Amino acid sequence: MSEKILVIGACGQIGSELTMKLREKYGNQNVIASDIREGNDELMNSGPFEFIDATDKASILMVIHKYGITTIYLMAAMLSATAEKQPKKAWDINMNTLLYILDFAKEKIISKIYWPSSIAVFGETTPRIDTPQQTILEPATVYGISKLAGERWCAYYHQKFGVDVRTLRYPGIISWKTPPGGGTTDYAVEIFHKALSDGKYECFLSAETTLPMMYMDDALKATLDVMDGPKFDTYIAYNVAAVSFNPKELTSEIQKHLPNFTISYKPDFRQKIADTWPQTINDSLARKEWSWKHEYETSDLVSVMLENLK
Numbered sequence: 001m002s003e004k005i006l007v008i009g010a011c012g013q014i015g016s017e018l019t020m021k022l023r024e025k026y027g028n029q030n031v032i033a034s035d036i037r038e039g040n041d042e043l044m045n046s047g048p049f050e051f052i053d054a055t056d057k058a059s060i061l062m063v064i065h066k067y068g069i070t071t072i073y074l075m076a077a078m079l080s081a082t083a084e085k086q087p088k089k090a091w092d093i094n095m096n097t098l099l100y101i102l103d104f105a106k107e108k109i110i111s112k113i114y115w116p117s118s119i120a121v122f123g124e125t126t127p128r129i130d131t132p133q134q135t136i137l138e139p140a141t142v143y144g145i146s147k148l149a150g151e152r153w154c155a156y157y158h159q160k161f162g163v164d165v166r167t168l169r170y171p172g173i174i175s176w177k178t179p180p181g182g183g184t185t186d187y188a189v190e191i192f193h194k195a196l197s198d199g200k201y202e203c204f205l206s207a208e209t210t211l212p213m214m215y216m217d218d219a220l221k222a223t224l225d226v227m228d229g230p231k232f233d234t235y236i237a238y239n240v241a242a243v244s245f246n247p248k249e250l251t252s253e254i255q256k257h258l259p260n261f262t263i264s265y266k267p268d269f270r271q272k273i274a275d276t277w278p279q280t281i282n283d284s285l286a287r288k289e290w291s292w293k294h295e296y297e298t299s300d301l302v303s304v305m306l307e308n309l310k
């Protein structure tokens, strides 16, 4: 049977570009985009679209039956900063929807799931440099708690019911097509917009706050690669890493293109979140097991971002 894919949260930062990549690969009619809101023209006009509230199990099931969906990419989530403001709602969106989808796979209504996790599963007690695949996981944010619980649910369904679910722990994702929303790493996207429009940027993290980041094309490649490989023997939420930088270092890179660009710092509540996250990630397992390799270094992603946003 050929794959019929449903992307839930297709209009978000990652979902919108992932949907287009999947349409390129599997054919436009085989990839159904869904979200609670409309997306950009490219997404809306290139293939099927359905309005889905990710917390509404019945409407997800209806779309699964309507198209004969085999695979779901569950990209709808409330990110770290927004989730702190609406903890219960974040839990609902980030967790209940995953459980619906896992149940659909357990009941053999669908056969394969992609569900992203995050560097937010790590916490204050985790080693922050070269953070290992297996380590202490004591997240301090609602978002991190939901991602950690989600990982454990995926492992449980994989082991108990043979559910084929695959996961990457994304770092901050840098892209220019669709803006991110509600994340702690979002400064590293905003900064490019402001550098070009205003020549200056007030950063909500401090100068020295180093975080792991990745350019969108690398994140998409990692996602397709992990979905293409054979089913895992054991469920692993893979660490994947590309680059790490802090606002000061990113500013210097931007200044190579825009010498007059200036930055000022006014850390807010997101600083506390960032302070509990890793600075660099050890992703040697992904590199070894499915030959993961990033392409974009910091200087590359800065050039691409500025080039495309100009």
Ligand code: SER
Residues within 6 Å of the ligand: 079, 080, 081, 117, 118, 119, 120, 143, 170, 171, 172, 173, 182, 183, 184, 185, 186
């Ligand atoms: N980019 C996310 C956030 O900042 C981390 O997964 O919330």
